[in-house]
Amino acid sequence: MTAPLHGTSTDSDPVATADVAADVVKASVEGRSLRQIAWSRLKRDKLALTGGIVVVFLVLVAIFAPLIVSLLGHPPNEFHQEEIDPLFGTPKGSLGGISPDFLFGVEPSNGRDVFSRVIYGARISLLVAFLAAVVAVVLGTIFGIIAGYFGGWVDSLISRVMDMLLAFPQLLFIISLVSVLPNDLLGLTGSGVRIAILVSVIGFFGWPYVGRIVRGQTLSLREKEYIEAARSLGAGRRYILFRELLPNLVAPITVYTTLMIPTNILTEAALSFLGAGVKPPTASWGQMLSKAVGTYEDDPMFMIIPGVAIFVTVLAFNLFGDGVRDALDPKGTR
16 A cells, blocks of 8 residues: 655644634734724715715815816906896806806806806815814813813803803804904905804804713713723823823714814805805805895806705715714714
């Protein structure tokens, strides 16, 4: 009889087989960071990814608005009376004057390029929405974490202030404030003053929403074992607040920020519609809708286009915000 041939395959080597199995198990149970887990969940949410792509696209459009307009449009405040019917004051041609030269048509009466004004309007809406969200998040995080951690009369005082601000008529306050402020303020002029007011007021009246969430999360976290351990080791309040509590509040703050931005966009559009937004001739989506009210029967496209721009922007942010919330939810199953 001949001796059996011994190959080099790991199937006939119990030690090698065990090593391979151990490597497979190790790879399957290898720990992942919260960021990796959140990203893997977000990648599976196609609607959220689509919303995120649209958000990034809109931000890039707002940043490179001058370049885009120089390539595809006309200056946003340039009149084109030759595109207007002198008898009726409406754009020549169908669909509000849409043509290869004017991709979204022209405004009634003056013939300004709607495409250029929509692109520049995105700058105003996103700028106000993002900056107001930053103001609200910073104030809400500071006051919310202080109220939740210290408790007692500090918590009661901050909570009552939040209740008062939540009950305050924000829109009426901004309208009345805009009507009494001068055109020049702190080195800003014209629309710069209006933008600063919108950012400050929307952000100031928005921080209680963030503050309530941060306060509730802080009340829960301050009783955790790692906080007690930090106290027992002699950690100061500042260390506990900013090194122990704040990193664990990033997820809810991020989620609420993504959901706050579309609300701010709608608020800015509503204020511009009511005449309390940026000053003409600065382009704004709400301002365009306000002007379109008197001409929508003759030129409905002038109302539809900025309305669609607002709708798509808010929808994209909401879809992305919902996806971020699901991705950061530790109890989520997606």
